Amino acid sequence: xxxxxxxxxxxxxxxxSPPPVAISSVGVVTQQQLVASTNIVHLTLPASNxxxxxxxxSVIQPNQQSVIQTAANIQPVLGKGNVILVSKPNSVIxxxxxxxxxxxxxxxxxxxxxxxxxxxxxKRRDLLTRRPSYRKILNDLGGGEIAEPKxxxxxxxxxxxxxxxxxxxxxxxxxxxxQISSGEGGQSIHTLSMTNSGTAGAAIVQYAxxxxxxVPVMAQSGNITSGGGEDQARKREMRLLKNREAARxxxxxKKEYIKCLENRVAVLENQNKAxxxxxxxxxxxxxxxxxx
DNA sequence: ACCCGACGGCGTCAGTCGCA
DNA sequence: TGCGACTGACGCCGTCGGGT
Numbered sequence: 612x613x614x615x616x617x618x619x620x621x622x623x624x625x626x627x628s629p630p631p632v633a634i635s636s637v638g639v640v641t642q643q644q645l646v647a648s649t650n651i652v653h654l655t656l657p658a659s660n661x662x663x664x665x666x667x668x669s670v671i672q673p674n675q676q677s678v679i680q681t682a683a684n685i686q687p688v689l690g691k692g693n694v695i696l697v698s699k700p701n702s703v704i705x706x707x708x709x710x711x712x713x714x715x716x717x718x719x720x721x722x723x724x725x726x727x728x729x730x731x732x733x734k735r736r737d738l739l740t741r742r743p744s745y746r747k748i749l750n751d752l753g754g755g756e757i758a759e760p761k762x763x764x765x766x767x768x769x770x771x772x773x774x775x776x777x778x779x780x781x782x783x784x785x786x787x788x789x790q791i792s793s794g795e796g797g798q799s800i801h802t803l804s805m806t807n808s809g810t811a812g813a814a815i816v817q818y819a820x821x822x823x824x825x826v827p828v829m830a831q832s833g834n835i836t837s838g839g840g841e842d843q844a845r846k847r848e849m850r851l852l853k854n855r856e857a858a859r860x861x862x863x864x865k866k867e868y869i870k871c872l873e874n875r876v877a878v879l880e881n882q883n884k885a886x887x888x889x890x891x892x893x894x895x896x897x898x899x900x901x902x903x
Numbered sequence: 904a905c906c907c908g909a910c911g912g913c914g915t916c917a918g919t920c921g922c923a
Numbered sequence: 924t925g926c927g928a929c930t931g932a933c934g935c936c937g938t939c940g941g942g943t
Contacts, residue, residue, distance in 0.1 A: 853927085855914060861930055862912075 851915070854916085854929095857927095857929065858914070859912090861928095865930085
């Protein structure tokens, strides 16, 4: 998370960015996905008795203790000697069964001043008044989870890409429903539906799997509309089309961002519960020893 | 069956920001 | 400085669930 989230769900950009979190292991963690400045960590842990692997997701927070949650009990494989490097001490690994595992804390090379001292006052003011885009927030959150925007292509690029059966592809087709057959004997037929086909300039061809690509609609003469006012209209149509696509993408990212925040809430609630339980057990232990 | 409010998705406009 | 990307705001439309 690039910033902390306030009670309204908006990001406080002035909240310190998380220092790079280093996750390492000795023997157990077989794979890790970690992006600089991220605080979501994906680990793959081998299951104890078979070759299946256990997915782990965690939210590592700056300046806070962290909880690593697993979908399955990973206690057997988190034996002595496993080291997970975190930037904050006293983090725990929590399993559905409530098992808590203290983490061995090792100093990382990341320093806190790497994210706090190099920002000019102007930058800070900018951050104060402007919320980072969802793309930036989510990229900071989870690395490559957000797909990069589709790049507009020239026809030649599209042609070369079509040869490798990729979409988007720009072409000129008559308006109406079309079908694409692929595979031998046309066994696999994809129906394409077109929207905006009644308007001049462009139509969106929607692929069966939700993908879309832009198709200029042929004018009555058979040529793509061009010239003077028509050119203006075509430009406007292009702009509207792009903006339409951008709005869709923006909404998608917004939803993803909200989902991400909800996940974080869940993790924090579990973390809170785990810490409360730990505190409770420690209190009991203390009282027990005191009475003896 | 009909009405109505809530909700979500979409298209568009307008404004801002970053970059070449 | 122009342009593209991004996003909030607004209005419209379809769907759904509940009430009558």
